[in-house]
Amino acid sequence: MTPTDEPERRLSSEERRSQIVVAALAVFGAKGYVGATTDDVARAASVSQPYVVRLFGSKENLFVAACTAALDQLLAGFRAAAEATDDTLEHRLGRAYIDLLETRGLHQTLTHAFLLGAHPVIGPVARDGFAQVWEYLRSLGFTAEQAQGFLAHGMLINTMIGMRLADDYDVDSRVTELFDACFPADKARVLGLAPRVDDAW
Amino acid sequence: MTPTDEPERRLSSEERRSQIVVAALAVFGAKGYVGATTDDVARAASVSQPYVVRLFGSKENLFVAACTAALDQLLAGFRAAAEATDDTLEHRLGRAYIDLLETRGLHQTLTHAFLLGAHPVIGPVARDGFAQVWEYLRSLGFTAEQAQGFLAHGMLINTMIGMRLADDYDVDSRVTELFDACFPADKARVLGLAPRVDDAW
DNA sequence: GTCTATAAGACGATAGAC
DNA sequence: GTCTATCGTCTTATAGAC
Numbered sequence: 039m040t041p042t043d044e045p046e047r048r049l050s051s052e053e054r055r056s057q058i059v060v061a062a063l064a065v066f067g068a069k070g071y072v073g074a075t076t077d078d079v080a081r082a083a084s085v086s087q088p089y090v091v092r093l094f095g096s097k098e099n100l101f102v103a104a105c106t107a108a109l110d111q112l113l114a115g116f117r118a119a120a121e122a123t124d125d126t127l128e129h130r131l132g133r134a135y136i137d138l139l140e141t142r143g144l145h146q147t148l149t150h151a152f153l154l155g156a157h158p159v160i161g162p163v164a165r166d167g168f169a170q171v172w173e174y175l176r177s178l179g180f181t182a183e184q185a186q187g188f189l190a191h192g193m194l195i196n197t198m199i200g201m202r203l204a205d206d207y208d209v210d211s212r213v214t215e216l217f218d219a220c221f222p223a224d225k226a227r228v229l230g231l232a233p234r235v236d237d238a239w
Numbered sequence: 240m241t242p243t244d245e246p247e248r249r250l251s252s253e254e255r256r257s258q259i260v261v262a263a264l265a266v267f268g269a270k271g272y273v274g275a276t277t278d279d280v281a282r283a284a285s286v287s288q289p290y291v292v293r294l295f296g297s298k299e300n301l302f303v304a305a306c307t308a309a310l311d312q313l314l315a316g317f318r319a320a321a322e323a324t325d326d327t328l329e330h331r332l333g334r335a336y337i338d339l340l341e342t343r344g345l346h347q348t349l350t351h352a353f354l355l356g357a358h359p360v361i362g363p364v365a366r367d368g369f370a371q372v373w374e375y376l377r378s379l380g381f382t383a384e385q386a387q388g389f390l391a392h393g394m395l396i397n398t399m400i401g402m403r404l405a406d407d408y409d410v411d412s413r414v415t416e417l418f419d420a421c422f423p424a425d426k427a428r429v430l431g432l433a434p435r436v437d438d439a440w
Numbered sequence: 441g442t443c444t445a446t447a448a449g450a451c452g453a454t455a456g457a458c
Numbered sequence: 459g460t461c462t463a464t465c466g467t468c469t470t471a472t473a474g475a476c
Contacts, residue, residue, distance in 0.1 A: 070271055
């Protein structure tokens with residue numbers, strides 16, 4: 039009988055699903071919902087393209103599943119940070135947000151979803167997900183103004199990550215200044231975690 | 240001889256180009272670079288699809304042209320606001336940014352470009368455009384922290400517009416609160432100008 | 441649970457007429 | 459300056475074998 043860590047063993051449907059969702063986040067994050075193909079995702083997950091479609095029913099479902107997974111991870115990260123006691127609550131949450139860069143494509147997949155508000159299926163998912171984050175921040179005691187400032191900073195981070203601005207750090211002095219202003223504390227960590235232009239998805 | 244305002248007269252190449260760019264901003268803004276087709280743009284501009292390709296050479300060129308036009312309008316709006324004297328400089332620029340919602344799709348086309356940093360052609364265009372805005376703000380006397388806060392707020396606005404969050408205003412109380420926090424002064428104007436879910440592009 | 445083969449459609453781009 | 463017709467490619471999804 040094959041040991042459970044054997045690489046080529048058959049995986050359970052659930053294992054494959056979450057494995058494919060991880061690949062989907064990276065691919066959708068880099069290329070967007072329409073720009074990424076189900077074949078891109080399949081290759082990144084080392085399975086065949088029809089199997090991806092078979093497991094999720096459609097590309098649309100896969101994207102929604104990826105968004106849901108991203109939001110779950112985001113809220114889980116926030117919850118863990120909220121329970122810690124070092125530093126300010128806002129700083130802890132901010133650090134948690136940056137730590138999530140380790141899940142490649144998470145921020146950008148969500149950002150892509152946020153941009154597709156006119157899409158009949160993705161739009162509602164995006165609005166609902168965003169509202170959940172808003173409500174969670176408010177439930178932690180953030181005032182509306184604090185929550186707004188926190189989210190604004192987050193959206194700027196998303197933009198810089200999406201632009202692959204880290205590639206120009208130290209090369210282009212204008213960008214260096216922006217990074218320094220944005221991440222007074224953990225600039226180094228951001229530069230280490232940020233995806234780069236030639237990162238494969 | 241036909242008067243110059245005759246609707247069906249032949250337009251000069253330059254006139255058509257800018258007319259198509261206007262249509263492209265609306266379409267790319269709503270559907271994204273890959274999601275929007277050259278035929279979508281052609282229909283929105285009331286010309287044939289091959290003609291759009293003929294005029295711009297490729298869809299990629301058209302998108303870059305749309306981004307350039309968006310950035311030009313943005314900087315022009317900022318420059319005009321900088322020369323006024325009512326209100327704070329930051330408030331004037333903020334109002335100018337919101338006024339640009341009248342050019343349908345401008346903010347979102349730029350945001351889509353910002354998300355495609357990994358794209359070999361669009362990525363550099365996005366990074367360069369963003370850097371131009373950053374430098375302009377700094378040249379106006381904004382400190383790095385002020386410019387960062389201003390841009391962060393702008394990115395949050397982009398997100399709310401992209402999500403079509405205005406559709407839920409007054410219906411969904413969570414969103415109402417966010418809007419109120421974001422636009423203490425000109426909430427009504429934003430709600431009036433923001434694109435909605437069923438806006439045709 | 442996973443693959444190969446493939447059908448069906450959509451899209452960007454070219455050719456060529458007017 | 460603008461259109462119609464069309465080619466070739468890419469992509470999602472289905473059928474069916476193992």
